[in-house]
Amino acid sequence: MSSGALAKPQMQGLLARRLRIHIVGAFAVSLGVAALYKFGVAGPRKKAYADFYRNYDSMKDFEEMRKAGTFQSAK
Template identity: 60%
Template sequence: MSSSVIAKPAMRGLLAKRLRFHLAIAVTLSLAAATSYRFLVGESRKKAYADFYKKYDAMKEFEAMREAGIFESVKPKKAK
């Protein structure tokens, strides 16, 4: 029978080593998520807003709301 000695586990610095490993993974995943959100969601929203405001007529919208009676302080135009 051979009696071999089991090596002691390396306990000194184990927490710091594991934290560095998991912190690197967390930073990488968060940067990937932020970048993908920006390009998949942010850019499409920015384009949609730009397209909307290219065709938006504020005065036409105001007149439509005034005719609908939404505003209390503005009276509808009288038909001539």
């Protein structure tokens, strides 16, 4: 059996090193989520609004609602 002393573990800088790794990871994840939201939610929503208002006739819609009795003041 050898009675040699074990090497001391490194205790300085552990928090800084782990924080650096986690900050880089958090930044990458946040960029990924932002890109997914932009292309998965905001883009299709913008396109849906543009498609809706491309052929939207507000006067025709108003007349349909008036005939259905939606408004009290417009007969």
